[in-house]
Amino acid sequence: MELISSQNSPFECILFDLDDTLYDGEIGIHGFLKKNIEDFLSIKCKVSPEKAFSLRSEFFCSHGSSLAALLALGYDIHPDEYHSYVHGKLPYELIQPDTSLLHLLRSIHQTKILFTNSDREHAKKALMRLGIDENIFERIICFETLNPHLFSEDPLSPNMDQIVVLKPSPSAFHAAIRISGYDPHRMLFVDDSEKNVVAGKSLGLNTALVGKKVMKCEDADYLLEGIMNLREEVPEIWKMNNWSTTSVRA
Structure with missing residues (x-):
């Protein structure tokens, strides 16, 4: 019509x-999110914090997210487990x-x-x-x-x-x-x-x-x-x- x-x-x-x-992205939430993702990778992939830092960047480039990469690589991870860790620890009071x-x-x-x-x-x-x-x-x-x-x-x-x-x-x-x-x-x-x-x-x-x-x-x-x-x-x-x-x- x-x-x-x-x-x-x-x-x-x-x-x-x-x-x-x-x-506004400048409030700093994203920095905490990246750190939480790296901590999760360090635990799940059993790697050092330094390696987790590089993995996060590599996974983002190759799969669009660390969760997508982990699932593609065969890790037994439920999305709720991932999100509750990387988002659950965020300082929401910054918003x-x-x-x-x-x-x-x-x-x-x-x-x-x-x-x-x-x-x-x-x-x-x-x-x-x-x-x-x-x-x-x-x-x-x-x-x-x-x-x-x-x-x-x-x-x-x-x-x-x-x-x-x-x-x-x-x-x-x-x-x-x-x-x-x-x-x-x-x-x-x-x-x-x-x-x-x-x-x-x-x-x-x-x-x-x-x-x-x-x-x-x-x-x-x-x-x-x-x-x-x-x-x-x-x-x-x-x-x-x-x-x-x-x-x-x-």
Whole structure:
């Protein structure tokens, strides 16, 4: 169904990343996360802290995450065990309530979906610390959403190429687009990772790259110093006065 006015927003759905996007990455959470991952690797792989440091980097480059690498290498690790260790030890108190962010999200009347590689428990804790009710999002797409096969009795299909599905994998974006029910060309994807933005753009999403160090990215339609620059840099979101009452999802 066509919209009745060219003044309407081009976006019907906004996909928001969580970590280092809805809160500033400079608060230091990521540093603690890396250390926790290295400690986990040191224990599970029985290696020195120095070797664990290099493994974390190698695993990220080769598999996208340490968990994905460990599972691919045949380690008997359940995702909940991994996440409870690497996220359970995080100093969540570093994430402070953000009423400005809350007001920003409330002002966006399109469908809002949280799209994160993190597990659901971490997402809930981070949102709680931010003072954001998770129900402000129509859906939370997280590790469990993207990897239901890892939580079933038959965890791996013999034809499955990827053991773990995460952004920037096309499979992760296909899942998010399918779950949203919207045409990707009518969606805006907001993330702090250039790799994720490039992947999203390749599948037709409109993209916004977040980060103070962001200078240029050909695949980003919008560059934001921080999430609070969204209204200034993407004012089209708030052009909502004349939606057709029968606008249809893809």
